Amino acid sequence: xxxxxxxxxxxxxxxxxxELTQTSSKMDNLILxxxxxxxxxLQNQYHNRINLCHEKKIYLKDIVAKLRKIxxxxxxxxxxxxxxxxxxxxxxxxxxxxxxQYPILIAEQKSQGTNNRVIQETGKKQARGNAIERLGKNxxxxxxxxxxxxxxPFVCFGSGCDFEQNSSIxxxxxxxxxxxxxxxxxxxxxxxxxxxxxxxxxxEKALLKNDFLKIMMDIAERSILYxxxxxxxxxxxx
Numbered sequence: 001x002x003x004x005x006x007x008x009x010x011x012x013x014x015x016x017x018x019e020l021t022q023t024s025s026k027m028d029n030l031i032l033x034x035x036x037x038x039x040x041x042l043q044n045q046y047h048n049r050i051n052l053c054h055e056k057k058i059y060l061k062d063i064v065a066k067l068r069k070i071x072x073x074x075x076x077x078x079x080x081x082x083x084x085x086x087x088x089x090x091x092x093x094x095x096x097x098x099x100x101q102y103p104i105l106i107a108e109q110k111s112q113g114t115n116n117r118v119i120q121e122t123g124k125k126q127a128r129g130n131a132i133e134r135l136g137k138n139x140x141x142x143x144x145x146x147x148x149x150x151x152x153p154f155v156c157f158g159s160g161c162d163f164e165q166n167s168s169i170x171x172x173x174x175x176x177x178x179x180x181x182x183x184x185x186x187x188x189x190x191x192x193x194x195x196x197x198x199x200x201x202x203x204e205k206a207l208l209k210n211d212f213l214k215i216m217m218d219i220a221e222r223s224i225l226y227x228x229x230x231x232x233x234x235x236x237x238x
Contacts, residue, residue, distance in 0.1 A: 027109045027206065031089035031157070032056075034212045035107055038220055039092055049238045050224070051095040052104075057084040058091060063145045070148050085141050089216075094224055096235045104223035105216055106142060106154040106198075110135055111206075112169070113162030132158065132172050139176055143196070150189045150230075153223040154198035155216060159206035173202050185215065187222055 039052050060078040063085075067076045089107025096102070112131040135156060146152055162169045173182060178197040180186045189196040201207065201215065228236065 027111055027157075027159070028088045030209060031107050031109045031212065034209065034216060035089045035092055035105060037213065038105065038217050041217065042220060042224070046237070050236055051238070053093050053095060053101070054090055055093065056090040057086040058145070059084050060141070063141060066145065067147075085138050087138060087142075092220060094227055094236060096231065097238070098235075102223075102227050102231075103146065104153050104227070105220040107216060108135060108138065108154070108156040110156060110158045111160050112158065113160035132162075132169060132176070136176060139198070143198075146196075149226075150196070151187050151223055151226050152189075152196040152198045153187060153219050155185075155219055156198070156200050156202075157207060157212065158200070158202035159204065161204055163202045164204040170202065173200055176200070185218060187219055188226075 035054055039054050043050065043052060059081075060083040061081055064076045064078050067074075087106050088109045089105075091103050092105040093101040094104050110131045139154070142154060143152060158173065161167075163173075170182070174180075177186070177200045178195045180190075180195060180197040180200075182200050182202055185199045186197045187199065199215070199219065224236075
């Protein structure tokens with residue numbers, strides 16, 4: 001391959017990576033903004049009589065501490081005090097009068113795929129990305145963290161040409177969703193199999209901000225009602 005062709009190839013690869021990174025970063029910021037807006041809306045909805053907080057990460061040591069308390073007869077471990085799970089949109093919590101936190105919304109977003117642009121430039125497809133595989137680690141940790149609840153207030157929004165309707169990548173998403181319906185709110189544990197998969201919205205074209213807000217608000221509102229029902233509304237309302 002000539003130097004000029006090699007340089008052109010490197011520029012295409014680097015350009016694609018930069019473009020995808022910029023898109024992902026923009027979507028991350030959008031998800032964070034939406035969660036902050038939902039926090040304000042919920043506080044207004046309850047006339048500031050509930051306490052909410054929005055955190056960007058959770059430490060593995062805190063997850064394990066909870067699991068050890070709930071399931072003392074099993075072995076739970078982690079390796080490093082600083083290890084965390086950082087969902088792209090963070091975690092929104094409802095706080096009871098004793099200061100205990102209950103997650104009502106956990107938001108992720110994944111942008112994957114540059115083939116639509118690469119095909120135009122080169123006429124060839126490139127290998128599918130692995131952003132969706134990286135989601136799996138967080139998903140396992142978060143599901144385990146909430147094993148004692150009958151809800152999983154998790155939502156992931158995916159966009160990019162890797163998620164077009166005829167893409168096999170969608171079956172990787174379906175696997176992570178425990179074979180539950182995609183593009184649907186799956187908040188509560190199922191009656192028979194006790195699956196609590198979470199919600200996965202994956203399209204080639206990214207949803208609009210209002211779509212994010214509507215879906216995430218629905219999850220957060222219903223999660224609050226779940227905790228009110230399980231632990232008593234009086235435990236949370238000031």
